[in-house]
Amino acid sequence: MISTALSIAGSDPSGGAGIQADLKTFSANGVYGMSAITALTAQNTKGVNSIHLVPPSFVFEQIKAIFDDIRVDAIKIGMIANASIANAVADALQDHRNIPIVLDPVMIAKGGHSLLEDDAVIALKERLLPLADVLTPNLAEAASLLGEKIASTRAEIEKQGKTLLAFGSKSILMKGGHLDSEDSPDLLITKSDSIWLEASRIDTKNTHGTGCTLSSAITAEIAKGSTYEVAVKNAKLYVLDVISGADSLHIGSGHGPTHHFHSLWSNQF
Secondary structure (H helix, E strand, O other): OOEEEEEEEEOOOOOOOOHHHHHEEEEHOEEEEEEEEEEEEEEEOEEEEEEEEOOOOHHHHHHHHHOOOOOOOOEEEOOOOOHHHHHHHHHHHHHOOOOOOEEEOEOOOOOOOOEOHHHHHHHHHHHHHHHHHOOOEEEEHHHHHHHOOOOOOOHHHHHHHHHHOOOOOOOOEEEEOOOOOOOOEEEEEOOOOEEEOEEEEEOOOOOOOOOHHHHHHHHHHOOOOHHHHHHHHHHHHHHHHHOOOOOOOOOOOOOOOOOOOHHHHHHOO
16 A cells, blocks of 8 residues: 655745655655645745745645545645644644654745744644654754754754753754754754764755755655654655755756655666
8 A cells, every 4th residue: 555645835836845845755755745735935946035825724624635535644744834824734633643743844945035924933832843753943943943042063953952852742853954064964852862863965056945855755754654763864865865966957046956856867867
């Protein structure tokens, strides 16, 4: 039986991030993908120009329609934009607490555009973090959620991750891509362990949507039955692969997308 995953997130018409990246990632990892859209964005590789929010009641109806008909093995939550949408998502998932959830707290676009209204932070922490099996903040998002400065050392990363764990998520993946170092380490924190996942930094400007891609790859792995640790390790390997192939796409003039099908299309380059 094919595994399935649902992404609840915003749309990126340029195809590199958001729902589009999620569905590509699900497919590349052998999982049938579905989506509920929270926001429409006008963006490209150079940045976000504008955002049109989907009414919360319609976000709820999208999610309900999926559950009324289709089995869902895992859920990824990305851009939720404001408190009303966050509450609608939480309400829609309330009766499905048995399904694993990966929460990517999308707060700021790569170009600096805010993707989360101020009132949403409280709703995110109170309604959605307690539902998450894996929370995947980058260092800036983790600092924003905690109201602290951005971690700059491994010790600070671990301290902030353990503090975030107290909000109710079962595990935290602190993404260290913004760390000022030659490598790109991530830290998986559970209630019983802390595991550093090492990786070399790849020299490319084409990293649009890497956070969406990583959280979706984790979701796909969990949908297939992997443990949190195995899911995160496999997802990180996948992301390294798609970043390594990003420059071969030649998409856009800004921060281009990763190559979600790098391994499948490699014979074409």
